[in-house]
Amino acid sequence: MYDHRSIAKAMNLFHFEEHSPGMVFWHPMGLRVFRAIEDFMRRVYQSHAFEEVRSPIALSRSLWEKSGHWEKFRNNMFVVGNMQQDNSANGEAQNADSQAVNLDYALKPMSCPAHIAIYKADKRSYREIPIRLMEFGVAHRNEPSGTLSGCMRLRQFVQDDAHIFCREKDLIGEIGNFLDMVKEVYAAFGYEKFAIRISLRPEQRFGSDALWDRAEAALINACQVLGYAYELLPGEGAYYAPKIEVSLEDRLGRSWQCGTIQVDFNFPQIFELSFVNQEGKLEQPVMVHQAVLGSIERWIGILLENQGGLPLWLAPVQVAVASISEKSADWAEAVFARLRRMGIRAELYADDATISKKIRELSERKVPLIAIVGEREAANGTVNLRHLGVSGQEEVAFAQLEEELSSCQNYLAVAR
Structure with missing residues (x-):
């Protein structure tokens, strides 16, 4: 069986060090591959009407508390403390009477609160809906040291993190668009088989049962209308939304969960998202979270093990x-x-x-x-x-x- 770390060493792609456990040191040849995947995915997302954005790597504790991540994932977040807000005039040094405010920030484990901030930065109209945003988001998750495994489990990684703000009637189209992207992208990398599982509400969750009923029904209905077979996974959804998980099958018969799409009625309510509809009234959008590859580093690791190298179009030296x-x-x-x-x-x-x-x-x-x-x-x-x-x-x-x-x-x- 191929090991992606051994293949990466032979190809001079990347390595790992004890100085930054769970983080990749990319060599020139490896960065060629990484950038090639980014460029390819950028074209795919553009062809499916997404706009690329970029958001800060650190967000304030108050935002993570509002989204629920602070409560749910605090132990897996990298927190930056003792940062001080400079209230002095004209950037001059603070004097003894000025008030320094201690703020807690966390390196983002995902980009959804940041994309919500971008959505809320402007007054939105129905003419803009759906709004599709994507980012090659640098994520940090403080995984336990015993779980780290090359590219397969990291503390720092980049993912194709995308969010859609749409109406409920748009959901079948948006889910279909996502699954079309999955088929297109996975085939380009040599994967012809993938399976769909729908992860349903966990015991600990945000929101009312009525909202979860609508979100779960939207995912199931879309798969049925679009003709995709699926398996239900009770209790496996995120705390804020159910999701479709896409698992590919490699040449060794192994299954890898990579792509995901979530239908979320809770964050729009929590963050008071709205747009002005045709009647001039405020209407709440649905938020859809999606990633086709997931972690790009993990995707490269899976690809190396699947092919024992890289396909011609992606190889650093073709x-x-x-x-x-x-x-x-x-x-x-x-x-x-x-x-x-x-x-x-x-x-x-x-x-x-x-x-x-x-x-x-x-x-x-x-x-x-x-x-x-x-x-x-x-x-x-x-x-x-x-x-x-x-x-x-x-x-x-x-x-x-x-x-x-x-x-x-x-x-x-x-x-x-």
Whole structure:
């Protein structure tokens, strides 16, 4: 069985240290992958009518108390205390008579209160609804040290944290939009199978039974109308909302819960959210919380273990051009230059090492394609292609390689 930490070491993607347990040190190659996923997801969210935002990493205790996170998750939050508010005029040093106010802040474990603040920053009209916000939110959760496990369980991570403010009649459309995104994104990463589970009200929760009835019915009805099979999980919902959990299946038959969407009637009530409807009256929206990937770090860990590397469109080095000798160096450089002009992430290996050594080292680094160039290839305008994990190699015209790489340009364009 593949271990994502061993694969990451071979590919020089990232590492972990005792100085920051549960947090990732990203290397240049790894950050290429991370940014490629962000860019891809940014395009997906934009195509589904989301607007990207960015919110502060720390929010005040009073906001977390209002949302209920302080009571429910205080032990798993990183709290910043003894911060002082400077009330002095013109930024001058405080004197003995000025009042310093001790404030408690917490690093955000999720972005929902921040996105509520963005919604409330303006007076909203029905003409704007639905409002769809998303953020690559940096989250911090103070997980117990014994539960940390590489990328699979972290204390700091980035998630595609999205929130929709809509009307109740819009819910089927918004849930359908989410599931369309799940199918599109998961297929791009090579996952064809996923299962849906609906997590219902927990024993300790916010809000009335009537609101929970409506929220749970909305999720169940959407799955039925849209034709998705589902399993009910009593008692597994968040304290403020029930949710659909999407679990993918990898090549080893393991199930990973990644995507989630929650229908929330409670936060709009608690935070007094509203918009002006067609009759000029204030109407309360429904809040929908969603994430397609969840933690990007965890997603990368799952992907590495599923594929033993990375797919061609996502690999930090997609094609390595390896020359056999100095006599083929000019053609190798020409191939490399043309690939780079196409936007392919290519590297050139034209040193004095033997071709067998180059192939061995590049295979250990999990480079998906190795283009081997010798005197014959230089004379014929070809390359000898070696695919990761496939024995043998195939001589193809370079023009054919260009065409094949262009065929996946829809992913390369957002991941280069």
